[in-house]
Amino acid sequence: MKLNNKGFTVVELLASFTLTMIITTLLFEVVMELKDIYISSELETGIKNENALVARAVSREINNGNIPVDCGGDMCILQDGREIKVLSNQEIKVANRVYEMPEDTYINDDYSITAACSSDVALAPGSERCYLKINYVVSGENFSDDIPFNLVISYLG
Amino acid sequence: MKKMNNRGFLLAESLVVSTFVLTILVLLFVQFRGLFNNYEDSYNYNTVEGIYNLNTMKKYLMNNQTNKLSEKISSNGYALVVSDGSCQTNLDLTGLNYCDELVSGMHLKALLYTSSNISSLTTSNSLFTESFKDFLKRIENVSNKNRLIGQFTDGTYATIVFNESDFA
Numbered sequence: 001m002k003l004n005n006k007g008f009t010v011v012e013l014l015a016s017f018t019l020t021m022i023i024t025t026l027l028f029e030v031v032m033e034l035k036d037i038y039i040s041s042e043l044e045t046g047i048k049n050e051n052a053l054v055a056r057a058v059s060r061e062i063n064n065g066n067i068p069v070d071c072g073g074d075m076c077i078l079q080d081g082r083e084i085k086v087l088s089n090q091e092i093k094v095a096n097r098v099y100e101m102p103e104d105t106y107i108n109d110d111y112s113i114t115a116a117c118s119s120d121v122a123l124a125p126g127s128e129r130c131y132l133k134i135n136y137v138v139s140g141e142n143f144s145d146d147i148p149f150n151l152v153i154s155y156l157g
Numbered sequence: 158m159k160k161m162n163n164r165g166f167l168l169a170e171s172l173v174v175s176t177f178v179l180t181i182l183v184l185l186f187v188q189f190r191g192l193f194n195n196y197e198d199s200y201n202y203n204t205v206e207g208i209y210n211l212n213t214m215k216k217y218l219m220n221n222q223t224n225k226l227s228e229k230i231s232s233n234g235y236a237l238v239v240s241d242g243s244c245q246t247n248l249d250l251t252g253l254n255y256c257d258e259l260v261s262g263m264h265l266k267a268l269l270y271t272s273s274n275i276s277s278l279t280t281s282n283s284l285f286t287e288s289f290k291d292f293l294k295r296i297e298n299v300s301n302k303n304r305l306i307g308q309f310t311d312g313t314y315a316t317i318v319f320n321e322s323d324f325a
């Protein structure tokens with residue numbers, strides 16, 4: 001039987017190579033974008049988890065009666081002598097535990113940890129209504145949107 | 158040599174295949190877009206600090222339950238406690254300065270105190286933005302439970318439920 005040995009023409013080959021190159025380039029861009037999304041979401045999830053742990057720890061201390069007795073704007077000393085404090089641009093200490101933000105992220109310098117009280121007519125005389133306020137922002141090079149953390153827990157002072 | 162069939166496809170054949178492929182692509186796109194939106198929302202809805210902050214506001218309201226607040230709930234089904242980052246003065250709340258300090262500390266933009274039925278809020282209320290309504294649509298009705306719904310300045314939302322008797 002006679003074989004069909006005509007092969008492809010140069011034009012056919014060029015057209016198919018060009019098409020393959022375009023598709024490969026597009027796929028590569030998509031893969032790179034997915035990689036960036038994966039990295040940034042992993043960091044954001046890590047930050048959110050740490051924030052959740054900080055919120056839970058602070059709430060637990062206050063609800064157990066371990067209320068702030070002395071706050072200096074960037075840290076608070078609790079009734080049992082332990083403290084709530086930003087240790088470094090990656091670490092926050094609540095009582096005796098340290099919560100660490102993921103690598104390549106950092107807590108901005110304009111954080112604040114404060115407490116204040118306000119006398120309230122609805123409460124018994126001598127009781128003050130107080131609140132502990134923690135504000136900080138976490139940034140990173142691998143994600144564009146800063147992640148703020150704003151927590152206010154009230155207690156009777 | 159046998160003559161090759163080089164007639165190509167009919168126009169009708171090409172159209173049928175193209176339509177079929179396009180339909181599949183559109184369906185895939187719709188599915189993925191839904192997944193992507195849900196994923197984005199999971200970051201913005203019911204954040205942990207948002208829920209703790211609403212709990213702080215709940216404690217404040219428990220100590221400041223007023224007739225005006227109850228009247229609003231009975232008549233409208235909801236009361237707007239915080240609007241544009243300020244506690245509302247028309248609810249006779251005591252300790253308004255304290256309330257404003259709480260609100261500014263937690264970066265709360267709006268706070269709704271609602272009865273258990275929130276379906277009417279999503280349909281006709283022009284007070285709320287579309288993104289706020291999107292969040293309201295996601296909330297499931299829980300019978301005999303009141304609810305606090307908060308919108309924060311960073312674009313996050315949170316809601317908590319509680320027994321009506323907590324405010325009695």
